[in-house]
Amino acid sequence: MSHSPATRDRPLSPHLTIYRPAITMTMSIVHRITGGALYFGTLLVAWWLTAAAGPQSYFDFVNGIFGSWFGRLVLFGYTWALMHHMAGGIRHLIWDTGVGLEKHTASKIAWATLAVSVVLTILVWVVGLMVRGG
Template structure:
């Protein structure tokens, strides 16, 4: 019996896996989903501040308008767009398309590129019209 347990193969460790773009985007999709919970609290805070009165709303806008506040909002925007595009990617996969290795890698890179580009475009438009 002791010999049988000693000759068992070991489970694969994380060190033997190579990080592929599809794997990274799957992990990032889960992280952005979690980050959206925090961002939704920020949206709720802003809406509550708007309902609470002008003084508290100005206080909240001052926090969101600070450099750190804008960085957090920029990150929230990117997380929202990345998660949405990742969800579209999964919808495409549900149709049976894009599952080949090279196609899924291209789609993973496209997900990242599109989310970054859309975030920058959205913020550029917002800053132009602000």
């Protein structure tokens, strides 16, 4: 039995399991994940703002959740997601101008995205603690 051209076995398209992860690919995936996480984090910000506009007792309740160790951990993650997504957006903006597309340069920019996001997150939290006084 012969196969017609339409039913002949064809090679599969390359998939994530075929490629060796590169920093540019990883940062692109993380950029998408942080974009999704920002939706959740923005709901938390909206919840806090809504509580601030409501009764003092409800605001104290919400503030208590955000001030707990778990709430602070979530807010720290939200801050990192925001900083990482911003840095990734700037990385893509640079690439959109046609600059930094060479493999070596693109890898350096991707590593810089990670480093900048970590440094900015720590900076935001340190300044926040200094302003709060604790």
